[in-house]
Structures are given as C-alpha cells and as structure tokens.
Amino acid sequence: GENVEQHPSTLSVQEGDSAVIKCTYSDSASNYFPWYKQELGKRPQLIIDIRSNVGEKKDQRIAVTLNKTAKHFSLHITETQPEDSAVYFCAAPIMEYGNKLVFGAGTILRVKS
Amino acid sequence: GAVVSQHPSRVICKSGTSVKIECRSLDFQATTMFWYRQFPKKSLMLMATSNEGSKATYEQGVEKDKFLINHASLTLSTLTVTSAHPEDSSFYICSARGQVTGELFFGEGSRLTVL
Numbered sequence: 001g002e003n004v005e006q007h008p009s010t011l012s013v014q015e016g017d018s019a020v021i022k023c024t025y026s027d028s029a030s031n032y033f034p035w036y037k038q039e040l041g042k043r044p045q046l047i048i049d050i051r052s053n054v055g056e057k058k059d060q061r062i063a064v065t066l067n068k069t070a071k072h073f074s075l076h077i078t079e080t081q082p083e084d085s086a087v088y089f090c091a092a093p094i095m096e097y098g099n100k101l102v103f104g105a106g107t108i109l110r111v112k113s
Numbered sequence: 114g115a116v117v118s119q120h121p122s123r124v125i126c127k128s129g130t131s132v133k134i135e136c137r138s139l140d141f142q143a144t145t146m147f148w149y150r151q152f153p154k155k156s157l158m159l160m161a162t163s164n165e166g167s168k169a170t171y172e173q174g175v176e177k178d179k180f181l182i183n184h185a186s187l188t189l190s191t192l193t194v195t196s197a198h199p200e201d202s203s204f205y206i207c208s209a210r211g212q213v214t215g216e217l218f219f220g221e222g223s224r225l226t227v228l
Contacts, residue, residue, distance in 0.1 A: 032215075034216070034217070041222075041224075042221070042222070043206060043219040043220060043221050043222055044157065044206070044219050045219070046216055046217070046218075049216070087154075089156060089157065097159070097172075098162075098170075100147070100159060100162065101159075101217060102159075103156045103157045103158075104156065105155070105156045106154075106155070106156050108154070
C-alpha cells in the first residue's frame, strides 16, 4: 500500500463541530508525525506534531493522537471555525526514502458558517 | 520560527526557456534543502534533496538534467527548470529543516506557468 495514506480527501463540517483526519503509515520505524495546514496558494505550515514516545499531544483546539501498534495517527480539531478551512497534510519519515518526510494526499476541510 | 524565503513567487515563461527559482534560509544555515512539486489539489511530491557542497539526490522519475539543483552556500539552493514546457507548469516549493527542533520550514512557493 501507499507509504502514507490519508482520509478523508474532503471533509465538510458545520462551524463549532469537530473535525477528524486520519493517516496510516507503512514504516514501523517512523518516529515523527507532523501535520501541516496549507491555505490556497500559500506555503504549508506546521500546526502540530508528535513523536513516537507519546500517544497524544494537544495545543488549544488542535490535538494529535498516535497509535504505534496500528501505525496510524489522527488530527482532531474541536470547535471548528471558518478560518480552519484549508488543506491539511499529514507526513511521516519513511526509511525507503532515506527517512525523508512523505506526505499524505491531503484533506480539504471546509467549515460552513 | 525559522524563515525560508523563495523567489520568484510567480513566473510566466515561454516554452523552451529556462527558469531559476531561489530558496534561501534567512536566519539559519541549512546544509540540506528539499524541493517539492505540487499540482492543483494534490499533495507535495518530493523531487530532490539539495545538499550543500555536493550533488543533489533526485527521487525516482525526476529528470536531473531537466531540474538542475545547485546548493552553493549554507543559505541558498536554486532549482533551474531547463527548456521548460507547458507540462512543467506547477507550484514548486522548497523547504529546509530548522536546526533547533528539526521542524521542516517551507518557502512561499513559486508558481511556474509555461506558455
């Protein structure tokens, strides 16, 4: 399968609701899992990341959970706001690529007000 | 956080010409920079890794003679798209790893349109 799979490809939520985006990775040696937010025509920006020695990390409305056994990690956004609308990418270092970050396909998040 | 600057942000050129894109780390030194290509509504595809003082390493399927990379100093990497064709039109983004946290910082991106 793909080195980093991301789902869903698009996600629409009502303002105030929660959004969850999931990624799975293939390399059991991966130890760093960042999430990037990219607004239209702009550069990706890191919003949160997690290392393999913890299972969850939270920063205000954003949280990331990691299940090393199952090799998947998820981005959780609570109390979504219109400005959360963007494309979100997960990534993981894959040994097959020299431990370089491989990005998921991306999720277009639309927050409807 | 660390700042990576990319120039130009937009370029339009005629088919057959070459275009150079610069990527600079403004407040830190980067021995390694990465070049990505991004199609509309698609993910970031790593093209090559730029190594200061040595040859770039290219990902499978990326033509090294087409996409020339030069990493002349610890703060500058350039990508030259040679003999550009319309199919080379894309969004090209560079990145560099911050020295303190190892976080990947991206440049603003360069949108290339080949007529």
